[in-house]
Amino acid sequence: MNRVFKLVELAKKRFGEAQSEYYMLSRPIGAEDAETFIKNEIMNTPAGFTFVLDFQNIKLADVSYVDEVLLTPIVECCSGLFGERYIAVANINEGTMNNLEAAILYRDKNNKEFVPVVNKSNSKNVIIGNLEKSLRDTYDYLVLKEQVTAKDIVNHFDIDHRNASTRLKRLYDYRLVKRQALSDENGFYYELL
Amino acid sequence: MNCSDHVLELPNNINDWAIATDKVCWKISKINQGDIVKVNLGKVDFIKPSGLILLSVLCRHLYNITRKKIIIEGMQYEVYKYLNKVSFFNVCQDYLEETEFYKISVFSDIKNIMSVNPYNTIKIMRVKPKDFIEFTQLNTYIGPILNSWLPESWSNEYKSDIQTALAELCNNSIEHSESETFFTLQKYKNEWVELSIGDAGIGISGHLRLKYNWLERRDVDFIKVALQGKTGRKSGRGGFGLQTVQELVKQYNGEMNIHSLKGSVKITGSKNQSEINHNYSFPGTRCHVILRKPNMFTKNM
Numbered sequence: 001m002n003r004v005f006k007l008v009e010l011a012k013k014r015f016g017e018a019q020s021e022y023y024m025l026s027r028p029i030g031a032e033d034a035e036t037f038i039k040n041e042i043m044n045t046p047a048g049f050t051f052v053l054d055f056q057n058i059k060l061a062d063v064s065y066v067d068e069v070l071l072t073p074i075v076e077c078c079s080g081l082f083g084e085r086y087i088a089v090a091n092i093n094e095g096t097m098n099n100l101e102a103a104i105l106y107r108d109k110n111n112k113e114f115v116p117v118v119n120k121s122n123s124k125n126v127i128i129g130n131l132e133k134s135l136r137d138t139y140d141y142l143v144l145k146e147q148v149t150a151k152d153i154v155n156h157f158d159i160d161h162r163n164a165s166t167r168l169k170r171l172y173d174y175r176l177v178k179r180q181a182l183s184d185e186n187g188f189y190y191e192l193l
Numbered sequence: 194m195n196c197s198d199h200v201l202e203l204p205n206n207i208n209d210w211a212i213a214t215d216k217v218c219w220k221i222s223k224i225n226q227g228d229i230v231k232v233n234l235g236k237v238d239f240i241k242p243s244g245l246i247l248l249s250v251l252c253r254h255l256y257n258i259t260r261k262k263i264i265i266e267g268m269q270y271e272v273y274k275y276l277n278k279v280s281f282f283n284v285c286q287d288y289l290e291e292t293e294f295y296k297i298s299v300f301s302d303i304k305n306i307m308s309v310n311p312y313n314t315i316k317i318m319r320v321k322p323k324d325f326i327e328f329t330q331l332n333t334y335i336g337p338i339l340n341s342w343l344p345e346s347w348s349n350e351y352k353s354d355i356q357t358a359l360a361e362l363c364n365n366s367i368e369h370s371e372s373e374t375f376f377t378l379q380k381y382k383n384e385w386v387e388l389s390i391g392d393a394g395i396g397i398s399g400h401l402r403l404k405y406n407w408l409e410r411r412d413v414d415f416i417k418v419a420l421q422g423k424t425g426r427k428s429g430r431g432g433f434g435l436q437t438v439q440e441l442v443k444q445y446n447g448e449m450n451i452h453s454l455k456g457s458v459k460i461t462g463s464k465n466q467s468e469i470n471h472n473y474s475f476p477g478t479r480c481h482v483i484l485r486k487p488n489m490f491t492k493n494m
Contacts, residue, residue, distance in 0.1 A: 020333070023336075025328065026329070027368070029325050062361060062364070063433050094353065106437070
């Protein structure tokens with residue numbers, strides 16, 4: 001279940017309705033948008049939902065802007081600041097995608113903070129960021145199945161239960177997947193955002 | 194107060210900051226408030242974006258010192274034509290002495306600054322400190338200009354990367370320099386695009402010293418540290434801009450030249466980095482980038 005926020009609405013408020021193209025540039029603008037609008041919108045998203053930041057009709061967002069408006073809230077989301085809410089993106093064009101990948105890379109390299117992002121495009125969930133192979137394989141399996149438990153991972157990958165639980169928990173810690181308690185036994189099931 | 198007249202004769206290689214600024218700086222130290230300054234371009238045969246930015250920043254800095262408008266003199270016709278084409282006299286009119294020579298040919302309509310230029314260059318742009326909104330708005334004019342220079346569909350990523358490099362460099366200057374930012378772009382021979390950005394502000398070391406008290410370090414060391422991602426922001430966030438531009442320079446087999454106060458660093462392609470410690474300090478920071486049009490078979494990934 002998603003709540004979509006179109007970034008172009010924020011751009012129109014800032015720059016006017018009449019422009020043919022909208023750019024979102026600079027760290028201070030990104031920080032202001034994150035503090036003044038984005039975080040409020042995330043908190044207004046019902047618990048259990050995914051807040052989807054939609055970049056449609058944004059001609060270009062630079063590295064510094066996406067770092068502030070997207071990666072910083074995701075880090076805060078992972079720390080529990082927004083409760084059981086999740087963040088994803090959609091409709092990012094090629095130029096902005098390159099900048100988002102660069103922001104993820106530099107945050108990891110400079111700040112030792114790896115912040116992968118779920119991209120919901122064309123009805124598929126794709127991870128942006130260099131996820132390690134075991135987690136990527138696990139995620140790809142979840143994409144296939146839509147919902148898995150640790151037991152499913154054990155059986156599919158022929159690994160022990162502890163390893164399977166760790167993989168799923170790490171995906172959850174990155175907030176790349178949702179997690180719900182199983183009703184009839186201990187443990188969780190995991191599903192896509 | 195006794196006021197003096199000064200004639201600042203710019204060297205022929207105004208486009209090469211490493212050489213040009215040292216030849217000029219020692220003369221600037223003798224200029225005081227109230228003095229009349231004439232900037233003589235008699236030896237300058239041609240100006241490129243880098244020279245244009247240096248000239249703009251120099252005039253701004255001289256005006257800051259003297260509080261009197263600067264006189265440009267001795268221009269060769271081709272130089273005058275170029276400066277006119279890029280609206281230098283109009284954009285910098287606040288601190289250039291108006292002469293009959295300018296009045297004949299200058300664009301007086303401010304809106305013309307924003308019109309798409311049929312040539313391979315854009316008009317020089319000037320942005321006030323911290324005015325991120327104005328810079329963002331200017332991109333709505335730069336986008337169509339890049340489309341006219343590079344209409345091929347394969348070039349969309351290249352154009353986005355040019356605008357990303359421009360945005361990261363300009364926003365660094367707009368945010369940190371505490372001075373006006375000047376920038377321009379030019380396409381060359383359908384083979385590459387040059388971006389030039391400059392200010393007369395506090396410089397990279399001035400910004401980094403807000404957080405890192407490295408009194409012993411040279412300006413060139415501060416530039417190198419900034420290229421590695423260090424920032425003077427209190428939040429500690431960011432520092433990605435110069436890293437992004439370096440990566441684009443590598444990707445597009447280009448060059449980057451950063452000059453800040455007494456230091457210069459030049460990066461060529463993916464490896465070569467050279468540095469210069471200048472004899473004199475020139476205020477602020479200037480950055481010049483070349484991004485070559487990718488050959489579909491040899492783009493560096």
